[in-house]
Amino acid sequence: MIDTTSFQGKTAKFYTLGCKLNFSETSTFARTLFDMGVREAQKNEKADICLINTCSVTEIADHKCRQIINRMVRQNPDAFIIVTGCYAQLESEQVAKLKGVDLVLGSNEKADLIQYLSDAWNHLSQEEASGQNIFREPSIHSVKTKDIKKFQPSCSKGNRTRYFLKVQDGCNYFCTYCTIPYARGLSRNPTIASLVAQAEKAALEGGKEIVLTGVNIGDFGRTTGETFLDLVKALDQVNRIKRFRISSLEPDLIDDRLIDYCATSRAFMPHFHIPLQSGSNEVLKLMHRRYDTTLFEHKIKLIKKKMPDAFIGVDVMVGCRGERPENFEECFQFIRSLPISQLHVFPYSERPGTSALSIPYKVDESEKKKRAHQLLRLSDEMTTAFYKQYIGQESEVLFEKAVKGKVMHGFTKNYIRVELPPAQVKEEYDNQIMKVKLGDFNFNKTALKVETI
Numbered sequence: 001m002i003d004t005t006s007f008q009g010k011t012a013k014f015y016t017l018g019c020k021l022n023f024s025e026t027s028t029f030a031r032t033l034f035d036m037g038v039r040e041a042q043k044n045e046k047a048d049i050c051l052i053n054t055c056s057v058t059e060i061a062d063h064k065c066r067q068i069i070n071r072m073v074r075q076n077p078d079a080f081i082i083v084t085g086c087y088a089q090l091e092s093e094q095v096a097k098l099k100g101v102d103l104v105l106g107s108n109e110k111a112d113l114i115q116y117l118s119d120a121w122n123h124l125s126q127e128e129a130s131g132q133n134i135f136r137e138p139s140i141h142s143v144k145t146k147d148i149k150k151f152q153p154s155c156s157k158g159n160r161t162r163y164f165l166k167v168q169d170g171c172n173y174f175c176t177y178c179t180i181p182y183a184r185g186l187s188r189n190p191t192i193a194s195l196v197a198q199a200e201k202a203a204l205e206g207g208k209e210i211v212l213t214g215v216n217i218g219d220f221g222r223t224t225g226e227t228f229l230d231l232v233k234a235l236d237q238v239n240r241i242k243r244f245r246i247s248s249l250e251p252d253l254i255d256d257r258l259i260d261y262c263a264t265s266r267a268f269m270p271h272f273h274i275p276l277q278s279g280s281n282e283v284l285k286l287m288h289r290r291y292d293t294t295l296f297e298h299k300i301k302l303i304k305k306k307m308p309d310a311f312i313g314v315d316v317m318v319g320c321r322g323e324r325p326e327n328f329e330e331c332f333q334f335i336r337s338l339p340i341s342q343l344h345v346f347p348y349s350e351r352p353g354t355s356a357l358s359i360p361y362k363v364d365e366s367e368k369k370k371r372a373h374q375l376l377r378l379s380d381e382m383t384t385a386f387y388k389q390y391i392g393q394e395s396e397v398l399f400e401k402a403v404k405g406k407v408m409h410g411f412t413k414n415y416i417r418v419e420l421p422p423a424q425v426k427e428e429y430d431n432q433i434m435k436v437k438l439g440d441f442n443f444n445k446t447a448l449k450v451e452t453i
């Protein structure tokens with residue numbers, strides 16, 4: 001039982017780095033703290049508690065984490081500083097050495113963050129009350145990767161209208177370039193029944209759209225013996241939720257039956273996000289990915305056959321060890337040959353402890369940049385071509401927060417971003433699904449202009 005008395009009226013600041021999963025978890029922590037009487041500090045107000053949820057996906061991410069922690073400490077000199085997330089798990093000692101850090105929690109302990117905070121906070125408050133000379137030593141609570149077992153449930157509303165429901169955590173794949181399995185532990189999941197209950201709760205709060213998040217979502221069921229398809233079918237019955245999206249699925253875990261089901265489902269949107277990483281079989285082997293280009297092509301074509309309007313976003317990594325110019329060229333041509341709507345391009349970053357470091361062939365930074373630009377240009381062409389097909393058509397859009405005097409944004413079922421001009425914006429459109437006519441591109445070519453009908 002947590003004693004909330006000493007938290008009443010305190011202020012907190014939150015900073016999240018990295019993926020949607022981290023954002024969802026931070027938002028859950030924040031909500032729990034607010035329920036305990038804490039409020040969010042204003043922009044220029046000093047906070048009593050600072051929580052930094054870190055990422056370690058690249059060297060740059062590590063560097064940014066250190067910068068943010070230092071900045072938070074500097075700007076909030078008296079705050080209790082908690083650091084958790086992937087960087088805190090992988091480099092807990094380093095994090096604890098940063099000036100001002102009070103509590104470092106690894107991925108297993110993250111699930112009990114509020115309890116750890118409450119214990120440390122109450123201890124501090126008692127010392128303060130007794131007038132003792134307080135010397136704040138950072139404490140680290142973290143276990144080895146193999147012992148990361150806990151699952152922190154999380155279903156939270158992002159900044160906009162969508163809810164993010166965490167359905168799975170961890171990964172068993174150990175791709176050669178990736179540290180996530182070390183940072184988040186092995187694949188685990190809660191029961192379908194508990195996830196359905198969370199979706200029902202989000203619906204009662206007014207939620208209309210839920211994005212299923214996780215590290216390797218398609219691997220759902222390792223803990224409970226259920227399957228991802230079972231989960232999708234069960235969530236589809238939560239009638240008050242009008243739209244479900246799946247954040248990302250490993251190609252080898254996209255069951256053909258899942259594609260069939262989504263094609264006729266009530267609420268699963270024709271929208272897929274699939275990590276390809278490389279379109280060269282040689283490189284996929286070096287990465288220890290569990291599919292080849294033939295399987296990938298089959299999944300993409302099947303999705304388009306069953307759902308011709310589907311938006312397909314694809315992750316690609318450029319410049320990883322072993323990616324020779326001819327491999328990149330093969331990758332580029334492969335991607336170009338497929339009906340993909342958008343690319344998410346990530347330059348490879350060397351990560352300590354990963355087996356990719358033993359691959360001798362290295363790509364220099366300028367070449368990595370060149371490859372990334374080439375793919376980003378292709379991505380722009382693909383997205384423009386995808387959007388163009390729908391100009392002049394009618395569609396249903398879920399609108400997101402209206403800001404007075406500004407355009408209002410929203411998404412169609414198949415993830416086309418739309419923009420309603422300020423003159424047509426009404427506050428009551430917020431979180432509403434409306435019929436619109438899709439017009440031409442906006443000025444920046446980032447959305448289609450629409451009018452309501």
Ligand code: SF4
Pocket residue numbers: 171172173174175178179180181215216250
């Ligand atoms: S599937 Fe591969 S890239 Fe994705 S989290 Fe697991 S190890 Fe990392």
